[in-house]
Amino acid sequence: MExxxxxxxxxxxxxxxxxxxxxxxxRYWDDRDAPRTESWLDDVTTAKNNPxxxxxxxxxxxxxxxxxxWDFSSRWMDNPQQLGSIRTTTILPVDLNALLFQLExxxxxASKAAGDSxxxxxxxxxxxxxxxxxxxxxxxxxxxxxxxxxxxxxxxxDQLTAAALYPLYVKAAAQDRAEKxxxxxxxxxxxxxxxxxxTVKTGQQWDAPNGWAPLQWVATEGxxxxxxxxxxxxxxxxxxxxxxxxxxxxxxxxEKYDVSSTGTxxxxxxxxxxxxxxxxNGVTLKxxxxxxxxxxxxxxxPQTRPGSASAASQDGKMLxxxxxxxxxAKTDAATPQQDGKMLxxxxxxxxxAKADAPAPQSTAxxxxxxxxxxxxxxxxxxxxxxxxxx
Numbered sequence: 514m515e516x517x518x519x520x521x522x523x524x525x526x527x528x529x530x531x532x533x534x535x536x537x538x539x540r541y542w543d544d545r546d547a548p549r550t551e552s553w554l555d556d557v558t559t560a561k562n563n564p565x566x567x568x569x570x571x572x573x574x575x576x577x578x579x580x581x582x583w584d585f586s587s588r589w590m591d592n593p594q595q596l597g598s599i600r601t602t603t604i605l606p607v608d609l610n611a612l613l614f615q616l617e618x619x620x621x622x623a624s625k626a627a628g629d630s631x632x633x634x635x636x637x638x639x640x641x642x643x644x645x646x647x648x649x650x651x652x653x654x655x656x657x658x659x660x661x662x663x664x665x666x667x668x669x670x671d672q673l674t675a676a677a678l679y680p681l682y683v684k685a686a687a688q689d690r691a692e693k694x695x696x697x698x699x700x701x702x703x704x705x706x707x708x709x710x711x712t713v714k715t716g717q718q719w720d721a722p723n724g725w726a727p728l729q730w731v732a733t734e735g736x737x738x739x740x741x742x743x744x745x746x747x748x749x750x751x752x753x754x755x756x757x758x759x760x761x762x763x764x765x766x767x768e769k770y771d772v773s774s775t776g777t778x779x780x781x782x783x784x785x786x787x788x789x790x791x792x793x794n795g796v797t798l799k800x801x802x803x804x805x806x807x808x809x810x811x812x813x814x815p816q817t818r819p820g821s822a823s824a825a826s827q828d829g830k831m832l833x834x835x836x837x838x839x840x841x842a843k844t845d846a847a848t849p850q851q852d853g854k855m856l857x858x859x860x861x862x863x864x865x866a867k868a869d870a871p872a873p874q875s876t877a878x879x880x881x882x883x884x885x886x887x888x889x890x891x892x893x894x895x896x897x898x899x900x901x902x903x
Contacts (some may be wrong), residue, residue, distance in 0.1 A: 514529050514537060514539070514639075515527075515528075515529070516528075517529045517531065517537050518535075521630045521856075522534070522535050522796060523676075525664070525801075526885075527542050528540060528541070528542045530565075530605060530652065531662065531758030532646070533667075534645035534649075536645070536649065536650060537642065537643070537646065538601075538605045538610050538647075538651075538662070538818060539568035539605070539609055539610055539613055539647050539754050540577075540601075540604065540605050540606065540609070540642070540685050541577040541580050541581045541601050541602065541604075541606065542573075542577050542580070542602055542610065542702060543573055543577050543580055543790070545572075545573070545576060546570070546573040546576075547569075547572055548560075548572055548575075549575060549576055549579060550573075552575075552736040552783065555783065556572055559571060559575065559596055559597050559665070560572065560597070560800070562596075563597030563598070566811065568707065569598065571597060572588070574599045574600050574601045574602055575596075576598055576754045577597060577601035577602050577798055578601040579642065581601060581606065581609070582642065583710075583719040584718075584719065584782075584783075585717045585718070585719060585782070586674075586710070586711060586719035586720055586782075587711055587713040587715050587717065587720050588606075588661060588672065588674055588676070588711065588719070589601040589604060591685065592711050593715045593720070594715055594716075595895055596717075598693065600665070601903075603663065603664040603665045604629060604661050604662070604663060604670070605650070605651070605661060605662035605663075605666065605678060606661050606676065607647070607651045607659045607662075607676050607824075608679040609681065610646075610647055610651065610683050611647065611679035611680050611682065611683045611685055612679065612683065613643060614640055614643045614644055614647065614683055614685050615685075616641060616642035616719050616878070617636045617637075617639045617684040618636070618637075618683075620632070620636040621633045621634075621636035621637040621640060624636060625655060628683060628789065628841050632672070633670055644685050646824045647659075647680060647685060648687065648690075650662045650669060652669065652681075652690060652730055653669045653670070653671060655671070656671060656673065656697070657693035657694070657696070657697055658673050658677045658693065658694050658697045659672040659676075659677040659678075659679070659680050659686070659690070660672060660673070660674070660676075660693060661676070662679060663777070672710060672711065672712075672713070673697060673701055673702065673711070673712050674710065674711045674712075674723075675702060675708050675711070675725075675728040675731070677694055677697070677698075677706075677710065678694060678698065678728075678731050678732045678735045678736070679731060679735070680735075681735030681736060681738055681739055682731045682734055682735035682738070684738050686739070688739060688750065690737075691735075691739035691741070692739065692741075692847060695736055695739070695741045695744055696720075698732065698736070698744065699744055699747075700839065702750065703744075703747065703751070704722070704724070704751070704772045705751060705754075705755075705772070705773065705775055706724060706751055706754070706755035706770055706771065706772035706773065706774055706775045706776075706777075707748060707751050707752035707755055707770065707772040707775055708723060708724055708728055708729055708732045708748055708752070708772065709721050709722065709724060709772055710722075710725060712730060715781075716740065716781045716823070717781055717782060718769065718779065718780070718782030718783075719782075720781070721773070722771045722772060722773035722779070723772070723779035723780070724752065724755075724769065724770050724771075724772035724779070724780065725768075725770060725779075726752075726769075726771050726790075726793040726795075726796035726797070727792050728751040728794045729748060729795065729796060729800075730796045730800070731735075732745070733746075733748050733749050733800070734746050736748070739800075743820075746803075746804070746819075746820065747818070747843050748816070749800045749803055749804055749817075750804060750815075751772075751775075751793075751799065751803075752770070752772070752796075752799050752800065752816040753804060753814045754767075754775050754814055755770045755772060755775040755776065756770070756793065756797050756814075757775075757814040758775040758776030759777065759778060760868075761776075762776055763778075765788050765789075766786065766787070766788075766789065766790055766791065766793045766794055767779075767786055767788055767790055767793065768786060768787040768788075768789060768790040769786070776863075783832070789903060804818075804819060806819075817897070822878040838900070
């Protein structure tokens with residue numbers, strides 16, 4: 514890792530941090546400490562509203578927060594309601610380090626395949642060291658979930674976020690810890706429309722009540738990796754139900770969803786809700802294959818979750834109820850559709866690859882009834898989505 518060789522314990526250099534015990538982990542960083550080009554006035558205003566901090570420090574933390582992809586979230590803030598309290602560069606993110614662990618394992622396999630035994634050994638060693646550092650510093654034993662490490666307080670943070678599932682996604686978690694993360698996910702993150710990004714409402718787009726397609730897939734596959742099939746399929750079905758209800762009303766897929774219910778796009782952040790959307794399209798296709806299986810593929814979401822007690826009696830019924838005379842006007846968004854189907858399958862030669870996880874069997878145990886389970890569709894459309902914050 515660039516810059517790590519000459520770092521003393523307790524020091525940091527750009528994206529690399531060496532903790533006091535010698536463990537090396539990574540953080541988000543930006544080489545510039547100026548306002549973002551695309552949000553210049555916004556950043557200048559944020560800095561002016563926080564005169565107790567150097568403006569250059571705020572600018573770098575805003576840039577690093579944007580680099581994280583979670584722009585913006587209470588994860589990076591001292592005060593969740595105040596963007597100027599952002600300090601991304603003093604936080605070691607659990608998801609970033611999990612993905613770097615996966616990258617090091619991938620490079621080890623690639624080196625071995627290329628006949629580079631020295632490279633394979635080196636990357637395996639780096640992956641092992643990072644995994645040990647994650648288990649030591651990114652596990653919150655008090656609460657029972659993975660979390661970010663705070664360089665300011667020198668301890669793991671308490672906040673539960675969907676990023677806690679990344680160690681499961683990359684198979685870096687211990688089995689007993691994965692089971693605790695699953696329990697916390699069901700108790701605190703699982704909502705009628707999928708997995709919450711965080712449990713905090715701030716008006717930022719990477720906070721409650723929003724849920725994002727990539728995080729739903731990370732949760733689903735991560736839980737599957739550790740034998741949590743029932744919860745994984747519950748996440749899948751709830752998020753797909755959310756996508757389906759929104760599609761039935763608006764005839765499009767969107768960037769993010771409000772998971773506190775079903776049928777409403779997400780909001781908040783610095784720009785309006787986007788139509789499309791690449792990762793929603795991809796995750797939806799993969800989840801449909803995971804939910805219905807190769808033997809009986811589906812283009813729409815089943816009325817009840819396959820494997821649940823009432824699934825057999827509802828066989829063949831779908832959540833989508835398109836009626837030509839009542840169909841909403843089509844939008845300009847380019848969304849695959851055919852005869853009212855949410856995601857009609859392309860020709861066989863262009864069909865997406867099936868998900869690696871096995872399809873759920875009809876003999877799977879019934880999912881427990883929960884108060885926050887998604888409601889079956891009614892004849893009336895959901896209320897229009899609230900206008901997102903600018």
